[in-house]
Amino acid sequence: MKERIISVDIFRGLTIALMILVNTPGTWEHVYPPLRHAEWHGYTPTDLVFPFFLFIVGTSIVFAYRNKEPNAATYRKISVRTLKLIGLGLFLGAFTISFPFFRDFSEIRFPGVLQRIGVVFFFAAILFLNANWKALLGICITILVGYWIWLGFVPFDGAAPTFDRAPNNWANYIDLQVFGSHMYKDDYDPEGLLSTLPSIASSLLGIFTGLVLISKRPRKEVIMLMLGIFMLVLGYLWDTAFPINKALWTSSFVLVTAGWANIVLALIYYLTDVKGLQFGSIFKYTGANAITVYFLSSFITKLFYSIEVADGMSLHGWLYQNIYVQSFLSGEMSSLLYGLTVTGFYLLLAWYMYRKKIFIKV
Structure with missing residues (x-):
């Protein structure tokens, strides 16, 4: 196995752990507010999780492809990995435990987390393979500004467009026209088609941080910290004209989330790569098999929700009701403890895989 960057693996693994935690509460009726997504505009800590992963995808690209040539062999590997990710995402959306084990075509959701990652x-x-940092910066700015202009200023059937959850929102409208009923909600999808454009910018911003990490510059943690603060300020300023919104993946959302990602990664980098502290090793193990752990957690959770046990209750519901629901615990605490247990299980699984040198590349 090649030598890995400790802080990058820890950051990636921590992000996957948070993904699992926020996706597997005991019950969605009792969830602490920070573990919920924002209703529309604004953001919560939970809304940072997915953009953090796309950010670290960009950072990891720098380490994986900095010595690669932009040739047919490299493009083939990139394409194969992309198709694997999209295929796994579609499989999760289509799978059911009932024979013949796949949903009716009309019920399948086409967009999804793994599809967007791919x-x-x-x-x-x-x-990254074909452009220098200046060109990448220009592309990133073009995406963010262009997306703002499209959603905020291009007329919609002769009327003004909106950033609200409404039929005259360009992102929602395009998703509905392209995907129809194959979406997360009837009127929009948080991993929709148009909002994938600015999510690419989230990864490009991660590439810039990766370039900092492989550079010969001193005090890299300070550079990342300053980049993070700059992006936060710029994102909050833009929020006044283009609201921070995860469902739309607005340009202000891209900047704010990348800002926080830089700050968190700078802290982890300082503790591990600069000071050499043994910090967050359990997340390092998870980061080494991030996609595998995420896929397994999503697949097994789906099984737990689908398998019926006593009185028609799902296996998930039975475990939650009989183990975690206690009179001395609030509904939110019971729900959180269930999620922490599930997350802990996958962290231990990742530790075991790491110890046995099992690294599954997707």
Whole structure:
């Protein structure tokens, strides 16, 4: 196995752990507010998780492809990995435990987390191989500004467009026209088609941080910290004209989330790579098999929700009701403890895989 960057693996693994935690509460009726997504505009800590992963995808691209040539063999590897990610995402959306084990076509959701990761990885990797940092910066700015202009200023059937959850929102409208009923909600999808454009910018911003990490510059943690603060300030200023919104993946959302990602990664980098502290090793193990752990957690959670046990209750519901629901615990605490247990299981699984030198590349 090649030598890995400790802080990058820890950051990636921590992000996957948070993904699992926020996706597997005991019950969605009792969830602490920080572990919920924002209703529309604004953001919560939970809304940072997915953009953090796309950010670190960009950072990882730098380490994986800095010595690669932009040739047919490299493009083939990138394409194969992209198709694997999209395929795994579609499999999760289509699978059911009932024979013949796949949903009716009309019920399948086409967009999804793994699908977006695949698409973002593809374009970010191709751009990294063929453009220098100045060109990448220009592309990133073009995406963010162009997306703002499209959603905020291009007339919609002769009327003004909106950033609200409404039929005259360009992102929602295009998703509905392209995907129809194959979406997360009836009127929009948080991993929709148009909002994938700015999510590529999230990964490009991660590439810039990766370039800092492989550079010969001293005090890299300070550079990342300053980049993070700059992006936060710029994102909050833009929020006044283009609201921070995860469902739309607005340009202000891209900057704010990348700002926080830089700050968090700078802290982890300082503790591990600069000071040499043994910090967050359990997340390092998870980061080494990030996609595998995420896929398994999503697949097994789906099984737990689908398998019926006593009185028609799902296996998930039975475990939660009989083990975690206690009179001395609030509903939110019971729900959180269930999620922490599930997350802990996958962290231990990742530790075991790391110890046995099992590294599954997707």
